[in-house]
Amino acid sequence: MQDINIRNEYTKVAYYYYKLGMTQDEIAKKMSTSRQRVNRILKKCLETGIVKIVIQEYDNQNVDLEIELETLLGLNEMIIVNNADGEINEFLGAAASSYLERVLKANDIIGFSRGRALSSLVQNLRPMDKKNLTVTQLVGGLNADESHINSDYIVAHSSEVLNAKPCFMYAPIILENKKLRDSLMNESFFSSVYDVMKSCTIAIVGIGDMSDKSNFVQKNFISKSESYILQSKNAVGEICTHYFDVNGKIIDSGLNDRVLSIDLQSYKSIPIRIGVGCGPEKLSSILGAARGELINVLITDFKTAQALSEML
Known part of the structure; x- marks a missing residue:
């Protein structure tokens, strides 16, 4: 009784x-x-067992895998998008947009690199009631046929949606030589742009790889000597033109002497560093980016996440 x-x-x-x-x-x-x-x-x-907590839609999500990879990769957060019919970058962009909406606050300065997923992110952005926002390029532009994936395009359109102040570089990402880069960096305009970059609170970046799909590889923007150094030191990917190996070690090939992008120390000081990317060709670059703490948030698809789990 x-x-x-x-x-x-x-x-x-x-x-x-x-x-x-x-x-x-x-x-x-x-x-x-x-x-x-x-x-x-x-x-x-x-x-x-008097009370049993049931998380609705749990079986349709990837929470277990997300938490597993957060632990294995040392990430603050992992977001896995279920693969579906259609262009995967559209799904990644939608997820990245939703995440940005969740973490964005007044006075934030958002830095963008480039890529298809980031372009899709902008297409999915919705106006938000956040005051005094700034959006800036983290890298210069790239003279490519697909201009909508360039950082300047992404900054221009995201500033319109977010009612944010845009900060442009008005310069290519890769210059011919170090002398030209140093000359530009001495201009007050470029130094003011770099000051904004260094003040970023959120970075949203694509994760480059060394495959034939890479724009830098396809367009031959990297010199033969730079390419030789990167390959000899087992480079697997890049973020904002900073190349690294699978363990996250930065590789100095001389390329950064002639590029316009945020410097590594300033980049790694940004509190929220969101990497967006997927695909078998990016497995090693995603792994290296996480190990090198170039990203602390990863947005990818289920197949890539599953493959990462198996690798680890």
């Missing part, structure tokens, strides 16, 4: 708390007991 009465008390406490939304203090006062006892009862309700 006593067990029945205890179970009845436990059930009633659970009903008040989970069904009626009462606080533990309110329940304690109503039942003439202490808040500590209510707290212990609620814990017992979970332990004994």
Whole structure:
């Protein structure tokens, strides 16, 4: 009989708390007991199965895999997009847009690199009531046929949607030589742009690779000597033109002496560094980017996440 009465008390406490939304203090006062006892009862309700917490849609999500990879890769957060029919970058862009909407706050300075997924992110952006926002390029432009994936295009369109102040470089990402780059960097305009870059609170970047699909590889923007150094030192990818190996070690090929992009130290000082990318050709570059702490948030698809889990 006593067990029945205890179970009845436990059930009633659970009903008040989970069904009626009462606080533990309110329940304690109503039942003439202490808040500590209510707290212990609620814990017992979970332990004994009187209360079972069911997360709706859990089976359709990838929470277990996300948490596993957050731990293995040392990430703050991992977001996995389920593969579906259609262009995967559209799904990645939508997920990245949703994440940005969640973390964005007033006075933030958002830095963009380039890529198809980032272009898709901008297409999915919605106006937000956040004051005093700034968006900036983290890298210069790239004279490519697909201008909509360039950083300047992404900054221009995201600033319109977010009602943010845009900050442009008005220069290519890769220059012919170090002398030309140094000359530009001495101009007050470019130094002011770099000051904005260094103040970024959020970075959203594509994760480059060394495959034939890479724009830098396709367009022969990298010199033969730079390419030789990168290959000899086992480069697997790049973020904002900073190349690295699978362990995240930065490789100095001389390329950064002639590029217009945020410097590595300033980039790694940005609190939220979101990497967006997927595909078998990017597995090693994603792994290196995470190990080198070039990203602390990763947005990818299920197939890539599953492959990363198997690699690790």
